[in-house]
Amino acid sequence: xxxxxxxxxxxxxxxxxxxxxxxxxxxxxxxxxxxxxxxxxxxxxxxxxxxxxxxxxxxxxxxxxxxxxxxxxxxxxxxxxxxxxxxxxxxxxxxxxxxxxxxxxxxxxxxxxxxxxxxxxxxxxxxxxxxxxxxxxxxxxxxxxxxxxxxxxxxxxxxxxxxxxxxxxxxxxxxxxx
Numbered sequence: 001x002x003x004x005x006x007x008x009x010x011x012x013x014x015x016x017x018x019x020x021x022x023x024x025x026x027x028x029x030x031x032x033x034x035x036x037x038x039x040x041x042x043x044x045x046x047x048x049x050x051x052x053x054x055x056x057x058x059x060x061x062x063x064x065x066x067x068x069x070x071x072x073x074x075x076x077x078x079x080x081x082x083x084x085x086x087x088x089x090x091x092x093x094x095x096x097x098x099x100x101x102x103x104x105x106x107x108x109x110x111x112x113x114x115x116x117x118x119x120x121x122x123x124x125x126x127x128x129x130x131x132x133x134x135x136x137x138x139x140x141x142x143x144x145x146x147x148x149x150x151x152x153x154x155x156x157x158x159x160x161x162x163x164x165x166x167x168x169x170x171x172x173x174x175x176x177x178x
Contacts, residue, residue, distance in 0.1 A: 001047045002028075002048070003022075003026075003047070005018050005021050005049075005052065006018075006030055006052070007029070007030075007051070008052070009052075009054065010054055010061070010122070011118070014083040016162055017052060017116070017162065021170055021171060025171055025175065028046075049077075050081060050170065053080075054084065055082040055086075055113070056084075058092070058099065060082040063080060063082075067080075067101075067105065070109055077173065077174050078109040079111070079170055080100065082111075083115075083116040084116060085118045088115045088166065093113045097113055098111075114162065114166040116160070116161065117159045118131065119160075134155065138151060
């Protein structure tokens, strides 16, 4: 099955996952900025297309382009994966994935999450400031839960919790032609 992986990455985690998926599937890999320049016929040869972006405030960066195109690709295996700083077990992940797609879109697109990390050195200034402010607020909060305390500690510095194993559900879905 000919597969295309499209991605956008700010700090490198989504690029890493997109590369892992493309390598594992022997798929074509293209950055979103280049995919946007392609005409509709370019995508015709692919039976499966996945889009990857970073998770930000419960949404996926620049996913609108993919979702708009996906309406015309309904006969293909379609997936969206996002990469974020939260561990896969975080309770907010499932809700965010569910809310990303409309009821109609869920019929032909699957959504996935891969834990990545934070890289303050590569982060753009507005994102960096927002994360540092959030960490500071969490640390100063009077009534803090254990989960909030752990999150504040976790996001106070760069870290990488990405793992090759998290691509497996995406690969299995894209490869399943049935």
